Amino acid sequence: MDNLSLQKQDIEELRSEIAKLRAALYTKEQQLQDLEQLHAQQSGNDPDSAVVQQEHEEKAEVHTHLTNDDIARFSRQLILPGFGVQGQLKLKNSAVLIVGMGGLGCPAAQYLAAAGCGRLGLVDYDIVERNNFHRQTLHSEKKEGMSKVDSARIALLELNSSCQIKCHTRLLNSLNAFSVLRAYDVILDCSDNVPTRYLLNDACVMLGKPLVSGSALKMDGQLTVYNYGADGPCYRCIYPVPPPPEAVTNCGDGGVLGAITGTIGALQALEAIKVIVGLGEVLAGRLLIYDGFSNLFRNIKIRSKRPNCHICSAEPLIRDLIDYELFCGMHATDKDNPLQLLEPEQRLNVFEYQELQSAPHLLLDVRQPAEFEICQLPSAVNMPLAEILDDSYVKRFSSQLESKEFPIVVLCRRGNDSQIAVQHMRNRYPDHSIRDVIGGLHAWSNKVDNGFPIY
Numbered sequence: 506m507d508n509l510s511l512q513k514q515d516i517e518e519l520r521s522e523i524a525k526l527r528a529a530l531y532t533k534e535q536q537l538q539d540l541e542q543l544h545a546q547q548s549g550n551d552p553d554s555a556v557v558q559q560e561h562e563e564k565a566e567v568h569t570h571l572t573n574d575d576i577a578r579f580s581r582q583l584i585l586p587g588f589g590v591q592g593q594l595k596l597k598n599s600a601v602l603i604v605g606m607g608g609l610g611c612p613a614a615q616y617l618a619a620a621g622c623g624r625l626g627l628v629d630y631d632i633v634e635r636n637n638f639h640r641q642t643l644h645s646e647k648k649e650g651m652s653k654v655d656s657a658r659i660a661l662l663e664l665n666s667s668c669q670i671k672c673h674t675r676l677l678n679s680l681n682a683f684s685v686l687r688a689y690d691v692i693l694d695c696s697d698n699v700p701t702r703y704l705l706n707d708a709c710v711m712l713g714k715p716l717v718s719g720s721a722l723k724m725d726g727q728l729t730v731y732n733y734g735a736d737g738p739c740y741r742c743i744y745p746v747p748p749p750p751e752a753v754t755n756c757g758d759g760g761v762l763g764a765i766t767g768t769i770g771a772l773q774a775l776e777a778i779k780v781i782v783g784l785g786e787v788l789a790g791r792l793l794i795y796d797g798f799s800n801l802f803r804n805i806k807i808r809s810k811r812p813n814c815h816i817c818s819a820e821p822l823i824r825d826l827i828d829y830e831l832f833c834g835m836h837a838t839d840k841d842n843p844l845q846l847l848e849p850e851q852r853l854n855v856f857e858y859q860e861l862q863s864a865p866h867l868l869l870d871v872r873q874p875a876e877f878e879i880c881q882l883p884s885a886v887n888m889p890l891a892e893i894l895d896d897s898y899v900k901r902f903s904s905q906l907e908s909k910e911f912p913i914v915v916l917c918r919r920g921n922d923s924q925i926a927v928q929h930m931r932n933r934y935p936d937h938s939i940r941d942v943i944g945g946l947h948a949w950s951n952k953v954d955n956g957f958p959i960y
């Protein structure tokens with residue numbers, strides 16, 4: 506490798522090291538904040554309550570007129586019938602909380618700040634990563650490794666410097682949800698996981714706040730407004746029980762196009778504006794289903810309030826926030842959630858696999874073909890997990906499976922699917938040497954070959 510390439514590699518390594526240190530620092534800061542808050546609550550001196558109090562006092566300063574700058578800036582929406590000066594003033598006096606500064610949160614925040622929403626709260630615990638740029642359009646290249654909330658704040662202030670932006674750089678959980686949500690009029694769920702959806706729903710019902718909920722995956726999106734109006738259902742009215750964890754896919758695993766999240770995020774901003782201004786027909790009790798593949802929008806009626814809903818009925822069973830990760834059997838973060846299905850002797854670390862590489866073996870890569878096409882190890886054979894689980898592999902590799910001595914190594918992106926595959930294969934061939942690679946291709950790239958692409 507020449508000098509310049511070595512320098513470039515050092516730069517990349519340092520960047521990635523700094524990003525990891527920042528992430529660790531944010532997590533610690535968040536733990537500290539939550540502990541401090543718990544301590545203060547228990548000793549009757551809640552700092553967040555003081556902040557909320559202060560915010561309410563700030564809120565007391567109600568804007569009663571538009572400035573000349575407002576008039577010039579918002580002229581194109583001011584002349585809209587049904588919006589007008591009163592609508593603009595309502596927006597100027599409003600406070601909207603956006604949970605998740607990712608694919609949905611970025612466009613939603615962008616349109617709300619641009620439209621003149623007076624106060625925006627941004628919640629996210631995560632940092633900007635390179636794979637965010639294609640859809641999380643407030644985060645630009647120079648901000649890699651920065652907290653998403655700070656990055657979004659900078660971009661939003663460039664767009665509208667008079668928007669007041671409060672950063673909540675933390676994982677929203679049952680401990681902090683009330684104190685964070687309380688100061689806002691409308692909440693946007695731009696998160697990507699089921700525990701957070703239930704948490705936000707329950708907190709919004711208990712606080713009496715409308716929840717604009719969006720989701721997007723692959724080429725599809727969905728949108729609705731929960732807890733709005735006398736008969737508007739909540740999330741639990743529609744989904745009383747969480748889905749099984751294996752039925753849930755996120756963008757990191759299923760993929761998504763930026764224009765899809767952009768569409769749904771912009772529509773979330775629109776619904777928030779309608780709620781605040783009292784404009785048009787709010788999408789409550791209805792679900793918008795967007796099929797980006799055919800560019801079709803369907804708008805279906807969903808049920809009204811469930812009379813025996815555990816949270817929004819007259820006699821709710823749930824009267825306080827619960828442990829949502831436990832309730833859903835899933836994590837609220839997609840970071841570092843390694844499965845622990847296999848025994849240590851059923852696994853290889855990347856260095857052990859590196860040694861084995863020169864010996865005869867069968868390397869099965871259980872990722873999707875589209876992922877395999879992006880990058881693969883030499884001699885790897887693509888056998889997607891679904892085809893392991895439906896036993897298609899038995900026929901295809903019958904000759905290799907005949908000999909118990911012939912080792913099989915299973916590999917995936919992060920070392921979770923590979924364990925599921927090994928567990929399944931071992932049930933059928935308990936005496937074979939079938940092992941997976943701990944940490945998958947991410948670990949390979951981090952520890953063995955920095956030049957191997959990470960996605």
Ligand SMILES: Nc1ncnc2c1ncn2[C@@H]1O[C@H](COP(=O)(O)OP(=O)(O)OP(=O)(O)O)[C@@H](O)[C@H]1O
Pocket residue numbers: 604605606607608609628629630631636637653675676677678695696697698701755756757758837838839
């Ligand atoms: N409970 C929570 N508290 C704070 N932020 C949350 C919470 N749950 C989810 N988020 C944030 O919501 C955002 C969801 O956006 P999105 O799925 O587009 O981003 P991502 O997690 O970066 O994507 P990928 O799945 O590709 O890694 C993320 O930035 C995530 O950190």
Ligand SMILES: [Zn+2]
Pocket residue numbers: 738739740741742743810811814815816817818
């Ligand atoms: Zn309900």
